[in-house]
Amino acid sequence: MSTASRPHEAIITTWRAESARLVGALTRLTGDIALAEDLAQDALVAALEHWPATGVPDEPGAWLLTTARRRAIDQFRRADVLRHKLRELARDGEEEVMPPIDHIEDDALRLMFLTCHPALTPESRAALTLRLVGGLTTGEIARGFLASEPAIGQRISRAKARLSAVRAEFDLPTGAEREARLDDVMAVVYLIFNEGYTATSGVDWMRPDLTHEAIRLARMLADLAPHEPEVLGLSSLVQLQASRIPARLDDSGAPVLLEEQDRSRWDTGLIRRGLADLARAEQLAAEGVPVGRYFLQASIAAQHARAARAQDTHWRRIAALYDVLAAAAPGPVVEVNRAVAHGRAFGAAAGLAVLDALDADALSGAPLVPSVRADLLERAGAHVEAEAAFMEAASLTRNASERGLLLGRAEEVRRTAARARRDRPS
Template sequence: MSVEQVAAVFRDEHGRAVAVLTRVFGDLDIAEDAVQEAFAAAVEKWPAAGLPPSPAGWIITTARNRAIDRLRRESSREDKHAQAALLQAQDEPVEEGVVRDDRLRLLFTCCHPALALNVRVALTLRLIGGLTTTEIARAFLVPEPTMAQRIVRAKAKIRAAGIPYRVPYEADLPERVRGVLAVVYLIFNEGYAASSGDELIRTELCQEAIRLGRLLVDLMPDEPEAVGLLALMLLQESRRPARVAPDGSLVLLPDQDRTLWDQALVTEGQDLVRRCLRRDQPGPYQLQAAINAVHSDAPTAADTDWRQIVQLYGHLLALNPSPVIALNRAVAVAELNGPATALALVDDLDLGSYYLFHAIRAELLKRLNRPAEASTAYKTAATLTENTPERTFLEQQQAALGPLTN
């Protein structure tokens, strides 16, 4: 077994292990350190011994034992904190509550109102999703050092404020929902369009986000935004078989073979969108799900109801005036009103560090027969993405413009 395979297990099981150990010991730092030690032991032992029958069980058991050994040493030196953590681990009560899944438990406790929303999202992405600081920084479109400081300060605030790692009371759940939903969707996005690496899609992250989304809907069936988020993820996931060509290259939505879309996921997602419409309590995730439902209704790209999509984006912008949403709306405007109108909208956006901003500009410029400017935009977009299939696609688009003359 290779180190790369151990790394894959880390990606799959890190969140569960940290969540379980946090419940057992009541301390995030102890849980994180113990899980890191367990994975370090796995790197040493698994290549020779092979993958254990239950990698997650091996990691959790090893981490628990390492933590108990450490706490016993520290408690013998009159360390009151270590004594308390050791006592909790030895008692290990079974906690029955509203949140029955350890990862959801940790999601809700990390999304405490005392923390700013962006901090809650960043911290829980790191702990539950197992994303690196670099990946989280790209999701937030901020520099990596900024994100690293944000995570460190969040942990420090949790320690200083004594924020408990417990299941929130049922009455407290609604105020935690927004941060939890943002975490789940950012995990999904990192899987749906990986920020770096040789693969366009990281299926395990998409599946984990959808699993958490289903649990949230089971937990809060009357929360329309939880239903909307699940619908959105299912409709986007339904297109996965058509998004990558056999050679691993990217296939854009207009060029996808729609017969490859997972119709079971399409049907489930559309049913959830209709469930949201009946409630008539629109929110950002529900509107994004409705936009994707319109795409899934069209048997071909030419049949897409772009007028309805532009209208839905208008409602979405009113609720969430984000430049990224405005950029996506401009793509729909290009189909409805032409590339010149869309380019004027795009050029008003302050998204110079976002590769899709330049990629979309390049496509619009190409359609306007401005190849030199399109080439520059494609080149800029390619330099800003660290995902190999996306970069290759952008470079191919630039090359297809042919030799340019001044």
């Protein structure tokens, strides 16, 4: 079936691929992100009205931008303001349907920096990025984060109002500010990915729509900033981790842990692309370009991806990488994962030592620390303590699938302890 015979599908595909460039270009031309989104939405509505009758144009992205630009000209004429902008828009001409390609790419990157402005909260950055850069509807974002559509709509509206209030500039930041903002952009993409990979609440363990959107955003960012090893590291990381998704649930829909997964079900295409991004980042690192947390995490994920079987995993190399990561980007989550790596590489006692050095209040109220402690205790043969830790972790999670997994492991440890008591000589 040709694209022209599937206009609605073509519209959705075009919107997802072009919305960031479209809104970015319109923001540059109008200086108003809210107006730019309205104009882009008007163009989308026009496509929904015209393409089913006239067919999909040869350059659908150009058609959307031309339509939105004409709407902008009409609005400026009606308002009888910003005459210089009208002349500028008109001078671009009806014949030149798209700005030069370097402007288009820069506009998309500018938009990502704008939606991740430091004046916004991480939650607002994520919602606004998915809306304006990802092209998702408010309803899709709400379903992804298990929030009501009105609540997400208000979050997005407040974010745009906040950007206007702080007079956020559309120009790309430079120097130290650019580096800090780029880190904000990557953090938002990774936040979206993590929420999709292991949902913090709800019934489902994963939300693939969010995961796939984060991968698309990471790839887009890598295309726009191909000489940044951390950006390439992020793109590599999310693809390598996402490659495991087909094996993370069994046939009944229950979660399957990494070491028990059928690795033949891993997505080899994502692994191949993830390793290619990492190789490019490694080349830049060899040339002296600094790397950081995403590059190191991708290097860790690559160790898992390259192991054909769980027992082939090079845990000592992973532990060494976590030691470097802990020095480069210290934090409690890194320390917990470092405890796992040291427990696999050097024995359960070594992992527990890393975990015991963690601040007692770190990650309090979350299931991560007690679940890892339980796993290490189980490996150490301390079954009673392991069962109690698994039960504690189950009581802390807000995700039903994760709770079922933890309760199942607690029951398994309980049975193991019972068997050990029965087999013990009297």
